[in-house]
Amino acid sequence: MTLEDEQRQDQRITDGPEPKHIQLSAAVARLATESLTPGEMIPSERTLMTEYGVSRATVRKAVDSLIVDGLLRRVPGKGTFVVQPRLESRLHLASFTQDMRRRGLHPTTRLISCEAVEPPPEAAASLGMDTPGSRGRAWALTRVRCADGQPIAVETGWYPASLFPDLDRRDLAGSLYDIFSADYGVLIDAAEQTLWGEAADAPTARMLEAEPATPLLVFRRVSHAAGRPAEHVVSRYRGDRYQVHMSLSRDDVSSS
Amino acid sequence: MTLEDEQRQDQRITDGPEPKHIQLSAAVARLATESLTPGEMIPSERTLMTEYGVSRATVRKAVDSLIVDGLLRRVPGKGTFVVQPRLESRLHLASFTQDMRRRGLHPTTRLISCEAVEPPPEAAASLGMDTPGSRGRAWALTRVRCADGQPIAVETGWYPASLFPDLDRRDLAGSLYDIFSADYGVLIDAAEQTLWGEAADAPTARMLEAEPATPLLVFRRVSHAAGRPAEHVVSRYRGDRYQVHMSLSRDDVSSS
DNA sequence: GATACGGTCTGGTACGTACCAGTTGACTAT
DNA sequence: ATAGTCAACTGGTACGTACCAGACCGTATC
CATH class of the missing domain: 3.40.1410.10 (Chorismate lyase-like)
Incomplete structure (x- = not known):
């Protein structure tokens, strides 16, 4: 399996026991942490729905959860951005x-x-x-x-x-x-x-x-x-x- | 205005600058904190949509936010329940x-x-x-x-x-x-x-x-x-x- | 009395449509 | 050079339909 295949594999949302919005949440989280830097914009909702073959509501639900997690933030009219990782550990963030x-x-x-x-x-x-x-x-x-x-x-x-x-x-x-x-x-x-x-x-x-x-x-x-x-x-x-x-x-x- | 009118006023979701899901969120929060005790079930999603005249998606969005806030919790097949109030609010996240x-x-x-x-x-x-x-x-x-x-x-x-x-x-x-x-x-x-x-x-x-x-x-x-x-x-x-x-x-x- | 089944409730997932509001860049007029 | 307009992007709101899965209750059967 080539790297490209792996990436495509990574990107695929499948029917199955794991809900699509959770699969997508994980995929977007990986994208945000591995391929983007804080302040960069993730692909738009409509782009994500096309790339992953899901509805916009599913995209929004997935992104919602990453916002609650503090990984992303939305700006109306501009986009959804990766948030600055905490500079130091939050309370008990570090071991x-x-x-x-x-x-x-x-x-x-x-x-x-x-x-x-x-x-x-x-x-x-x-x-x-x-x-x-x-x-x-x-x-x-x-x-x-x-x-x-x-x-x-x-x-x-x-x-x-x-x-x-x-x-x-x-x-x-x-x-x-x-x-x-x-x-x-x-x-x-x-x-x-x-x-x-x-x-x-x-x-x-x-x-x-x-x-x-x-x-x-x-x-x-x-x-x-x-x-x-x-x-x-x-x-x-x-x-x-x-x-x-x-x-x-x-x-x-x-x-x- | 009678108490019944006030309750009806409280309950009404109106078109206007404030999104319906936020109005409903506030109404359900009041219901949960003033009329129910922890462990009690709030009205079902379908009941809330009928009572407040909004869609089930709007109900779910409103309830979602109260779950994130720690006020409610959902149990598939059973209902949505009021949670012990002390479990709320992140460390100084809220004012x-x-x-x-x-x-x-x-x-x-x-x-x-x-x-x-x-x-x-x-x-x-x-x-x-x-x-x-x-x-x-x-x-x-x-x-x-x-x-x-x-x-x-x-x-x-x-x-x-x-x-x-x-x-x-x-x-x-x-x-x-x-x-x-x-x-x-x-x-x-x-x-x-x-x-x-x-x-x-x-x-x-x-x-x-x-x-x-x-x-x-x-x-x-x-x-x-x-x-x-x-x-x-x-x-x-x-x-x-x-x-x-x-x-x-x-x-x-x-x-x- | 125990078990199985069906129906009715509950929340969960997923899709779709339509429109609104904010931002930005290109284009045009002055 | 500047200001205004418009289109195209962005996210936000709201509705609707359909179906799935869990929980529970009533009924029938053994």
Whole structure:
């Protein structure tokens, strides 16, 4: 198969289980990230409908989703443009590892435990494991994240065992998302995250080598892969030693 | 006008400058927040099209936007349901005003002070006002943001006076970004934001009607317009009353 | 009582038509 | 050289039709 064939293959929208608007969304995303630079215009809606053989409504639906994702923006009368990639990681955009490296620190991870359990109700609900027929076990994974040997955060996550068989046999000291995509073909593509402040309880304080009641920044995240929930994780960062930096672009910027 | 008339008025979708899908979006949002509780089903798409006299595509577009906003969720074969309100709004994506409205609260702003001063060193540095030849004054603006009359946050911001002449003559109880674009042609398009936890000092505690040492979630933001710094603002939210939710997409998701 | 089936609801996908509004460039008139 | 007009592009709105797939309920049968 020549490169041209591959490109044509890439470009083809087929009838099948995967909706056309999702196939097109992926194709346009690849185009935007691999062939265009921020500020460049993607082909017009009418051009995309001709090239891919779909209706304009399908094109619009596909592009809509990339706009919601922050990859594109539309300008009436002008076109649809690739958006500037964030200059730095947004909140938790970078992995813990990358975050610490950027801060000039050496990141390490201590695995505390990884066992298959019946998840607690909140995690079960987030993971869609709370109805009859969908109950089962999830990996409960607890890790302490360190920078230059200093504990910075405690993470407790739940991962459906049916989605990630034998997860305990993997090297869990690195990036879980890399393991998910490399070993399981699961690509985390969206997440909902909630942030609040709380005081450390005794076990958490011990793992963080901190006094009880140390202020914490807590992040709870539910991550999805292709629409299905794959991760429910709570990360507790020492609030006195950790702050978060993020870059926002136009569609992220709020009015004061 | 009787209540029934008001409801009918509320319900009417009219031709006019405001698109029907936006009018319907607002109507359904009101229905979802005022008449339904989380977990309840909204009227079906076909019912809404009959009641509001619009097409099903228009209904779906309106509902789509409420789903993106985190207000509703669809279940194929079952219906569209109201979602727990706390799951709304991305981190500072929406303005404070929109954020509070989505949480079903009435947002107001108390202007504490707005005066032209020489900015403190940190703000001056962020705004590029710390070198000879670029010194000058900046508006120091302090506001208390309230929801349903309850103070939620204190904001202190600095805005270069040369960029925003006569800012003190504007109505500063609303969205500054709207004023910037409408009156000054300045479009905020990027920002750097840092987040940490701290305890409230006495003046801040008083403005927030809280005890001293109340835990706060603090956001410091430096905003840019077309590459030039335009705003340095610190917002202190009561950590006990406020949590932040955000949605992350693929390029936002970090590795665990 | 359990199971299977059909009907009716729900949302999802995909197409099509028509027109509106914004932007831009070419062309023409002054 | 400048201003105005128009056509051709762009995205936006709105409607319509048709069919698919999931969920649920009622009924019939075993």
